[in-house]
Amino acid sequence: MSRRISPVIPGFGLTLGYTLVYLSLLVLIPLGALFLKTTDLTWAQFIQVISAPRVLAALKLSFSTAFFAALINGVIGTLLAWVLVRYTFPGRKIIDAMIDLPFALPTAVAGIALTALYAPKGLIGSLAADIGLKIAYTPLGITLALTFVTLPFVVRTVQPVLADIPREVEEAAACLGAKPLQVARHVLLPALLPAWLTGFALAFARGVGEYGSVIFIAGNMPMKTEILPLLIMVKLDQYDYTGATAIGVLMLVVSFILLLAINLLQRRIETP
Amino acid sequence: MTSATLTANANSARRGNPLARRLLIAGAWLVFALFLLLPLLVVLSEAFKQGVGTFFTAILEPDAISALKLTLTAVAIAVPLNLVFGVSAAWCVSKYEFTGKSLLVTLIDLPFSVSPVIAGLIYVLLFGAQGYFGQWLSDHDIQIVFAIPGIVLATIFVTVPFVARELIPLMQEQGTQEEEAARLLGANGWQMFWHVTLPNIKWGLIYGVVLCTARAMGEFGAVSVVSGHIRGLTNTLPLHVEILYNEYNHVAAFSVASLLLALALIILLLKQWSEARLSRLKSNADEE
Amino acid sequence: MSIRTLSLSLIASALFAAPALAQTTLLNVSYDPTRELYVEYNKAFNKHWTAQGNEAVTVQQSHGGSGKQARAVIDGLKADVVTLALAGDIDELHKLGKLIPENWQERLPQASTPYTSTIVFLVRKGNPKNIKDWGDLTKDGVEVITPNPKTSGGARWNFLAAWAWAQQHYGSEAKAQEYVKALYQHVPVLDTGARASTITFVNNQIGDVLLAWENEAFLALKEQGGDQFEIVAPSLSILAEPPVSVVDKNVDKHGTRKVAEAYLQYLYSEEGQRIAAKNFYRPRNEKVAAEFAQQFPNLKLVTIDKDFGGWKTAQPKFFNDGGVFDQIYQAQ
Numbered sequence: 001m002s003r004r005i006s007p008v009i010p011g012f013g014l015t016l017g018y019t020l021v022y023l024s025l026l027v028l029i030p031l032g033a034l035f036l037k038t039t040d041l042t043w044a045q046f047i048q049v050i051s052a053p054r055v056l057a058a059l060k061l062s063f064s065t066a067f068f069a070a071l072i073n074g075v076i077g078t079l080l081a082w083v084l085v086r087y088t089f090p091g092r093k094i095i096d097a098m099i100d101l102p103f104a105l106p107t108a109v110a111g112i113a114l115t116a117l118y119a120p121k122g123l124i125g126s127l128a129a130d131i132g133l134k135i136a137y138t139p140l141g142i143t144l145a146l147t148f149v150t151l152p153f154v155v156r157t158v159q160p161v162l163a164d165i166p167r168e169v170e171e172a173a174a175c176l177g178a179k180p181l182q183v184a185r186h187v188l189l190p191a192l193l194p195a196w197l198t199g200f201a202l203a204f205a206r207g208v209g210e211y212g213s214v215i216f217i218a219g220n221m222p223m224k225t226e227i228l229p230l231l232i233m234v235k236l237d238q239y240d241y242t243g244a245t246a247i248g249v250l251m252l253v254v255s256f257i258l259l260l261a262i263n264l265l266q267r268r269i270e271t272p
Numbered sequence: 273m274t275s276a277t278l279t280a281n282a283n284s285a286r287r288g289n290p291l292a293r294r295l296l297i298a299g300a301w302l303v304f305a306l307f308l309l310l311p312l313l314v315v316l317s318e319a320f321k322q323g324v325g326t327f328f329t330a331i332l333e334p335d336a337i338s339a340l341k342l343t344l345t346a347v348a349i350a351v352p353l354n355l356v357f358g359v360s361a362a363w364c365v366s367k368y369e370f371t372g373k374s375l376l377v378t379l380i381d382l383p384f385s386v387s388p389v390i391a392g393l394i395y396v397l398l399f400g401a402q403g404y405f406g407q408w409l410s411d412h413d414i415q416i417v418f419a420i421p422g423i424v425l426a427t428i429f430v431t432v433p434f435v436a437r438e439l440i441p442l443m444q445e446q447g448t449q450e451e452e453a454a455r456l457l458g459a460n461g462w463q464m465f466w467h468v469t470l471p472n473i474k475w476g477l478i479y480g481v482v483l484c485t486a487r488a489m490g491e492f493g494a495v496s497v498v499s500g501h502i503r504g505l506t507n508t509l510p511l512h513v514e515i516l517y518n519e520y521n522h523v524a525a526f527s528v529a530s531l532l533l534a535l536a537l538i539i540l541l542l543k544q545w546s547e548a549r550l551s552r553l554k555s556n557a558d559e560e
Numbered sequence: 561m562s563i564r565t566l567s568l569s570l571i572a573s574a575l576f577a578a579p580a581l582a583q584t585t586l587l588n589v590s591y592d593p594t595r596e597l598y599v600e601y602n603k604a605f606n607k608h609w610t611a612q613g614n615e616a617v618t619v620q621q622s623h624g625g626s627g628k629q630a631r632a633v634i635d636g637l638k639a640d641v642v643t644l645a646l647a648g649d650i651d652e653l654h655k656l657g658k659l660i661p662e663n664w665q666e667r668l669p670q671a672s673t674p675y676t677s678t679i680v681f682l683v684r685k686g687n688p689k690n691i692k693d694w695g696d697l698t699k700d701g702v703e704v705i706t707p708n709p710k711t712s713g714g715a716r717w718n719f720l721a722a723w724a725w726a727q728q729h730y731g732s733e734a735k736a737q738e739y740v741k742a743l744y745q746h747v748p749v750l751d752t753g754a755r756a757s758t759i760t761f762v763n764n765q766i767g768d769v770l771l772a773w774e775n776e777a778f779l780a781l782k783e784q785g786g787d788q789f790e791i792v793a794p795s796l797s798i799l800a801e802p803p804v805s806v807v808d809k810n811v812d813k814h815g816t817r818k819v820a821e822a823y824l825q826y827l828y829s830e831e832g833q834r835i836a837a838k839n840f841y842r843p844r845n846e847k848v849a850a851e852f853a854q855q856f857p858n859l860k861l862v863t864i865d866k867d868f869g870g871w872k873t874a875q876p877k878f879f880n881d882g883g884v885f886d887q888i889y890q891a892q
Binding site for chain 1: 293297299300315357360361364368373380393403432437438441442444455464476479513532537544
């Protein structure tokens with residue numbers, strides 16, 4: 001695989017230029033407005049807004065639930081991708097087609113449906129309540145909702161790469177006496193890891209910002225089950241635009257750093 | 273290693289461990305049933321609770337139709353734009369080395385991680401009456417937020433990364449040899465793109481477009497902030513669902529939600545069908 | 561490319577099929593529970609308006625949380641009239657948006673509040689937890705459903721009603737604060753809006769009592785059938801006064817001032833008041849109020865202006881960052 005500069009392939013200037021202009025107009029300039037609005041605050045005020053106990057509690061909640069949701073998806077997403085690529089079995093095509101539905105289902109509908117299922121009187125919630133487990137209106141419920149809305153990320157990033165790894169490579173390794181775990185470790189893992197990390201990072205980042213599906217199932221109790229995007233809404237409803245943008249900037253910066261770190265890590269894996 | 277062991281190893285590698293295989297398939301089904309099927313069944317069972325008649329009344333109501341039109345308009349503008357962007361971004365990221373590449377990839381991903389609440393808010397900060405361009409827009413009688421342009425902008429924003437995200441890993445995996453070979457054989461840039469690159473990335477591209485379309489149709493949070501919720505005018509389908517739900521009209525709400533689901537499902541199935549068909553065509557061609 | 565052709569034809573069909581609105585339109589930006597009220601009222605107003613020899617008018621409706629709706633109007637939603645949950649939200653239209661004059665409340669009778677409501681309890685049929693008054697809400701094992709006062713106008717009225725009762729009952733502000741703190745410890749879910757809370761209580765069957773607008777509670781009874789819930793009137797509650805106003809800057813631009821003003825004035829007519837009462841809002845007109853006296857329980861009511869010094873005082877004291885509501889959660 002060539003990973004060096006390819007002077008014979010044209011279009012570098014055109015595609016990079018177009019990419020940058022498009023991103024600037026639609027993403028960077030609008031996000032710049034968010035930063036600009038925040039500059040209405042002094043540093044001290046900014047620190048005061050983001051270090052309020054409620055903001056910190058929400059920060060912890062949003063990031064930890066998103067992390068666990070991404071982790072769960074990292075496992076079951078890889079499982080789903082593996083099964084869909086490697087096996088033929090009844091219903092495979094249906095599962096494959098429907099994996100993307102969480103993207104299409106409006107998040108509010110997802111929230112309403114999940115709450116109906118997992119509330120203490122709901123189909124699954126009542127079963128869980130029998131064994132003393134409370135799902136809706138707890139961080140567990142939030143994690144569940146986030147797992148649902150971000151499910152397609154890992155599956156859809158891992159799946160094409162997995163399909164592209166020639167089966168013969170694994171078979172060759174196995175022929176040479178490698179145990180299944182060795183095959184997984186030395187053949188599959190290096191090839192899959194970049195895609196897996198991307199899927200994980202995207203699921204995580206999306207989970208942190210998710211609003212519609214979570215507010216129904218979260219319970220929204222200050223200090224306990226209140227997520228960051230809800231705090232932004234709360235600030236806006238008090239006409240506190242700068243406070244809202246300050247939290248927005250905080251979320252954005254943290255997500256950006258995380259995504260950047262994972263993209264850098266991924267490049268290090270790819271170019272040893 | 274004797275040739276006998278080699279053959280035995282090869283056989284077991286091809287067959288795999290039957291128990292593990294069954295367990296994995298069962299696991300996939302379980303995850304699918306619990307995480308995907310069950311919530312969807314809730315939506316569908318609510319929608320058809322009062323029979324097919326009520327379902328059709330709900331989705332054929334004028335407000336629902338106008339919401340559908342608005343949603344399709346937003347999709348029809350957002351998806352082609354993001355398609356062209358995605359190909360272009362994936363191209364420059366996967367075919368060349370340059371400083372700041374990781375930064376660029378991160379910026380492309382960024383809209384995924386921006387909360388829908390913020391995605392809507394930024395356009396209000398820019399184009400709202402109190403926003404940075406508010407005065408100018410108002411002097412020229414241009415309405416962006418709380419009108420259709422705002423809804424389109426918010427939809428574009430949240431779906432920017434989808435196509436690029438599907439293509440980048442795929443094109444990186446494929447490398448550049450084929451394109452280089454095409455160039456050496458005298459193809460010009462466009463010929464190389466149409467005849468070498470595009471066929472290779474076709475499925476990734478279709479995946480990306482499908483996801484982009486699905487997400488554009490379903491977007492709720494960001495659109496909600498810039499819509500203004502004027503019934504029959506600036507309500508998209510997801511917002512219409514919320515309105516119906518809030519009016520105690522649960523059956524209608526879930527009916528319209530099922531309509532969205534059905535639309536998404538049709539797109540997803542079309543993708544699968546064309547994929548299967550094309551791969552059959554290809555294998556036929558290979559045999560001849 | 562087929563996708564492009566498809567999308568072009570979709571755009572075209574969407575553009576050409578857009579309904580042509582030749583006649584005058586009014587945009588009424590309102591809060592959540594008034595949907596049913598204005599559907600009926602808009603028809604009645606149109607009849608009245610055309611009977612006077614005017615051209616028919618299309619009234620467009622937008623509903624949402626009161627604060628969110630006010631914000632949208634400030635940010636450029638072209639509302640001709642606003643009909644919101646509390647005067648504090650309309651005040652912001654003057655303060656932040658310069659869209660209306662400061663004295664907007666003096667322009668219509670009763671401080672521009674054509675109908676009122678109050679806060680009552682909705683309990684499950686037979687009142688199994690025997691909830692009669694505010695004091696019962698903090699008993700062991702009682703779960704209370706109310707939305708978040710930070711995001712919901714209705715929730716602010718709930719909070720103030722509870723506060724008013726506690727202050728009279730226990731005699732001091734400190735005790736009142738202790739009471740509301742205990743009350744909110746009995747709340748398992750804080751939804752973002754009044755409707756969301758009703759749905760949590762009614763559909764997801766969470767909680768033993770819902771604190772709700774009176775009109776919202778009646779509507780829930782009507783929609784869900786009276787055999788599952790009943791309304792309990794506490795010994796003391798608050799007079800909730802949802803105000804209305806013309807948005808001067810927008811009506812002058814649209815040339816709709818005349819019809820917008822007539823639209824709001826007609827709310828005070830007997831017909832308008834009757835429609836409000838039929839939708840479970842308490843009418844201001846005494847004659848209509850007498851007709852519907854049976855419908856509304858007789859309650860002792862405090863008011864925001866007399867007992868809390870108006871929204872200008874109450875909002876920062878109770879609900880802004882660092883206010884009483886934050887304190888009762890912070891101190892846990």
